[in-house]
Amino acid sequence: MPDIYFKEQDQHVQAAEGTTILQAARDAGIIVESPCDGVGTCGKCKVQVEGPEGSFLSEEAHFQMPPELTAQGYVLACHTKVYGDITVIAPNTASQNKTLKILSEGESFSYSIDPYIKKVYAAPKDKTFILAGKQKVGEEDGDTTDKFYGLAIDIGTTTLVTALIDMNTGEEIDSLSALNPQSLHAQDVITRIHMASKEEGLKLLYEAIRDEFNNTIDELCKRNHIESKYIYEAIYSGNTTMIHLATRTNPEPLGQFPYTAVIKGGNTVSAAELHMSPFGNIYLPPIISAYVGPDITSGVLAAQLEKKKGTTLFIDIGTNGEMILAQDGRLAGTSTAAGPAFEGMNITCGMRAGDGALELYQVQEDGTPKTHVIGDVEATGICGSGLLDIVGELVRVGVIGKSGRLVKPERGKYSDVLKPNMKEKDGKPVFYVSKNVYITQGDVRQVQLAKGAIRAGVEMLMTALGVSPETVDCVEIAGSFGYHLRESSLINQGMLPEAFRGKVKFVGNTSKSGAKAFLLNQGVRTYMEQLVGEIKDVELSQDPKFQDVFVKALTF
Amino acid sequence: MTAETRETKGQAALREQLKRNLSDAIVEMEVEEAERIAKEITAQGLFQMNLLETSVAAGMAVASRLYEEGEYFIPELLSCADAAEAATEIFRPYMLGEKPAPKGCVVIGSVEGDTHDIGKNIVALVIEAGGYEVHDLGRDVPASVFADAVEAHHPDAVALASLMTTSMGHMADVVQELTRRGTRSSCKIIIGGKPVSTSFAKKIGADYYAPGAGEAVRLLDDICSRRS
Numbered sequence: 001m002p003d004i005y006f007k008e009q010d011q012h013v014q015a016a017e018g019t020t021i022l023q024a025a026r027d028a029g030i031i032v033e034s035p036c037d038g039v040g041t042c043g044k045c046k047v048q049v050e051g052p053e054g055s056f057l058s059e060e061a062h063f064q065m066p067p068e069l070t071a072q073g074y075v076l077a078c079h080t081k082v083y084g085d086i087t088v089i090a091p092n093t094a095s096q097n098k099t100l101k102i103l104s105e106g107e108s109f110s111y112s113i114d115p116y117i118k119k120v121y122a123a124p125k126d127k128t129f130i131l132a133g134k135q136k137v138g139e140e141d142g143d144t145t146d147k148f149y150g151l152a153i154d155i156g157t158t159t160l161v162t163a164l165i166d167m168n169t170g171e172e173i174d175s176l177s178a179l180n181p182q183s184l185h186a187q188d189v190i191t192r193i194h195m196a197s198k199e200e201g202l203k204l205l206y207e208a209i210r211d212e213f214n215n216t217i218d219e220l221c222k223r224n225h226i227e228s229k230y231i232y233e234a235i236y237s238g239n240t241t242m243i244h245l246a247t248r249t250n251p252e253p254l255g256q257f258p259y260t261a262v263i264k265g266g267n268t269v270s271a272a273e274l275h276m277s278p279f280g281n282i283y284l285p286p287i288i289s290a291y292v293g294p295d296i297t298s299g300v301l302a303a304q305l306e307k308k309k310g311t312t313l314f315i316d317i318g319t320n321g322e323m324i325l326a327q328d329g330r331l332a333g334t335s336t337a338a339g340p341a342f343e344g345m346n347i348t349c350g351m352r353a354g355d356g357a358l359e360l361y362q363v364q365e366d367g368t369p370k371t372h373v374i375g376d377v378e379a380t381g382i383c384g385s386g387l388l389d390i391v392g393e394l395v396r397v398g399v400i401g402k403s404g405r406l407v408k409p410e411r412g413k414y415s416d417v418l419k420p421n422m423k424e425k426d427g428k429p430v431f432y433v434s435k436n437v438y439i440t441q442g443d444v445r446q447v448q449l450a451k452g453a454i455r456a457g458v459e460m461l462m463t464a465l466g467v468s469p470e471t472v473d474c475v476e477i478a479g480s481f482g483y484h485l486r487e488s489s490l491i492n493q494g495m496l497p498e499a500f501r502g503k504v505k506f507v508g509n510t511s512k513s514g515a516k517a518f519l520l521n522q523g524v525r526t527y528m529e530q531l532v533g534e535i536k537d538v539e540l541s542q543d544p545k546f547q548d549v550f551v552k553a554l555t556f
Numbered sequence: 557m558t559a560e561t562r563e564t565k566g567q568a569a570l571r572e573q574l575k576r577n578l579s580d581a582i583v584e585m586e587v588e589e590a591e592r593i594a595k596e597i598t599a600q601g602l603f604q605m606n607l608l609e610t611s612v613a614a615g616m617a618v619a620s621r622l623y624e625e626g627e628y629f630i631p632e633l634l635s636c637a638d639a640a641e642a643a644t645e646i647f648r649p650y651m652l653g654e655k656p657a658p659k660g661c662v663v664i665g666s667v668e669g670d671t672h673d674i675g676k677n678i679v680a681l682v683i684e685a686g687g688y689e690v691h692d693l694g695r696d697v698p699a700s701v702f703a704d705a706v707e708a709h710h711p712d713a714v715a716l717a718s719l720m721t722t723s724m725g726h727m728a729d730v731v732q733e734l735t736r737r738g739t740r741s742s743c744k745i746i747i748g749g750k751p752v753s754t755s756f757a758k759k760i761g762a763d764y765y766a767p768g769a770g771e772a773v774r775l776l777d778d779i780c781s782r783r784s
Contacts, residue, residue: 037721041750062753062767190720190721190722194720197722252722255669255720255722256669256670256720256723257669257671257696403631405626428626445626541671541672547674547677551634551674554630555631
């Protein structure tokens with residue numbers, strides 16, 4: 001049986017002949033980042049291989065390895081099969097993801113503390129009863145009523161945010177962010193659904209996130225001197241797919257037309273596999289539709305959308321642009337596939353929002369660009385917010401034309417200071433935004449597709465409720481990603497209509513703040529379970545007008 | 557004497573001019589201008605069947621090339637198609653007699669489970685502009701419908717689209733259905749879409765993978781030239 005030596009991890013792995021390097025790594029618990037789940041499109045699983053002729057064989061994939069990397073022995077782990085002893089150099093990803101910049105705060109409202117779970121001390125027996133609803137689910141010796149905690153968890157496709165809450169006071173004791181470990185196996189939602197349609201894939205993804213939750217709980221307890229057995233409830237707020245995966249539910253029907261959810265939400269499930277009280281449970285907020293999930297339900301709750309006078313548009317900008325339009329208590333929702341461009345994926349110099357990511361780009365009046373790089377280091381890539389900033393600004397100053405074409409210096413009307421930044425790479429125009437970082441024509445096209453999808457969703461939703469952009473009073477952008485955006489870059493590139501200028505407000509992580517409300521007040525649970533049924537589900541894929549609206553929204 | 561030879565030199569020159577103008581209007585996405593020129597052609601009695609190829613299709617071929625080179629994007633290509641369609645509408649009542657024979661016949665569709673079809677529509681457009689007869693079955697198309705279309709149209713090739721990893725498995729269903737019905741060897745199968753590749757084509761028993769619309773046309777040209 002071939003022996004694979006993973007050098008960076010200093011680990012020998014035995015694998016059957018014909019196993020891919022990626023599979024062998026997974027079986028051994030070594031993480032090789034594979035955002036496309038081994039389909040061969042993303043190229044992120046490239047590793048260096050050393051071994052005699054015939055000990056490994058690379059198959060052709062969609063992703064074309066640049067010749068200079070092939071010369072250095074790089075192969076795609078997902079498309080390379082092992083037939084003899086080899087040495088693999090795969091980067092240790094664990095250390096790279098520590099510097100991610102994630103926002104964990106979100107808008108909220110006031111509510112009374114009346115949790116579903118209660119602790120009551122029975123003096124005659126000297127025991128503390130734990131009640132769920134009004135039912136007794138367990139007891140502890142002595143008076144433990146002062147040790148009463150819960151978790152509000154926002155399960156993002158890319159990031160997890162976990163808040164530890166004191167259920168007696170409602171105070172948020174601490175909060176911890178982490179990378180969603182599933183993203184290392186499968187980056188986007190569709191790839192994850194595909195992977196989890198098979199039992200072994202579901203198991204891998206479920207266990208990865210469960211272990212991460214437990215790590216987070218342990219860390220939160222340790223640094224706040226709390227015992228995890230006094231955590232009684234967790235709220236899972238995330239998109240519909242994430243909730244399926246976190247509860248080990250096969251999400252297959254979500255991946256194919258007519259895209260249906262297996263879970264409906266609005267119920268509790270066992271928390272036996274989490275480091276919590278033996279009487280603990282997990283509450284799943286109600287799901288609006290297959291692609292408008294509990295994170296949006298939490299958002300509607302936190303932003304109190306149904307109570308707002310006038311017209312409010314609520315958007316969570318991410319891989320899926322999920323949005324709710326509220327007009328004097330009438331609500332309609334939809335979601336649109338923006339793709340992973342906003343997370344820096346499929347972008348030549350794209351990266352996550354960690355050290356070295358260019359996150360702000362502004363062309364000043366004298367034509368010189370002003371930039372900011374996370375960690376105040378030399379830029380090594382562009383994160384999602386930086387990408388939108390760059391495109392928004394370049395459209396404004398004319399480096400990018402209305403059709404999305406990069407305008408050559410001799411034809412461009414933009415400032416002479418910017419002209420030297422337009423260079424050629426392999427005969428194609430690229431625009432440098434820092435010494436080593438640039439955007440290509442293809443990158444601009446990716447942004448066009450992504451922003452076009454969001455804009456088309458906004459337009460279709462307004463049409464569904466008969467609302468014109470001018471009558472929208474307020475636009476609330478939710479999501480940790482959204483918080484790093486600027487109104488001007490969203491409007492300059494046409495992701496949002498011009499009429500929204502001056503009305504955009506960034507409300508932060510409402511998935512988490514809403515989850516906190518679900519944790520602390522049982523009344524909002526029944527209230528939201530009912531309200532969700534009244535939200536009009538606007539299904540875009542079935543509307544023949546969608547293509548026209550989308551295509552129109554592609555231009556700047 | 558035929559009508560052509562009776563025509564004055566002036567008329568022939570005018571037709572040449574209008575033919576070029578129409579082609580340019582299509583490339584320039586000028587829908588109304590294309591319609592106006594087409595009307596002028598018919599009003600002057602200058603319409604000939606070959607204009608469809610030398611003017612309308614020629615304009616679309618230029619547009620397809622610009623799209624492939626990255627000069628044009630989806631909205632531009634679709635606007636060109638709108639202009640071409642507007643001109644064709646004007647010509648339709650005059651389109652008597654022999655149509656220029658297509659280079660071949662193609663059945664295209666997005667496979668079952670997939671409702672994405674903008675990319676597929678672009679490919680269909682470019683293939684049609686490349687001189688092929690195209691039968692577009694739409695989206696979320698079951699394998700049996702592809703097989704029925706193969707029996708009805710006897711295409712040279714079947715083009716399958718899928719944008720999602722969750723639906724690309726249904727491409728294999730189409731291959732199997734054609735095999736089951738004994739029509740698999742009557743046509744080539746080309747697959748395309750974000751998650752698929754040449755190795756996936758091999759795996760499911762399809763013939764080719766086309767990474768883009770231009771590549772699809774080149775494959776078809778190759779398939780049809782070998783056939784004849």
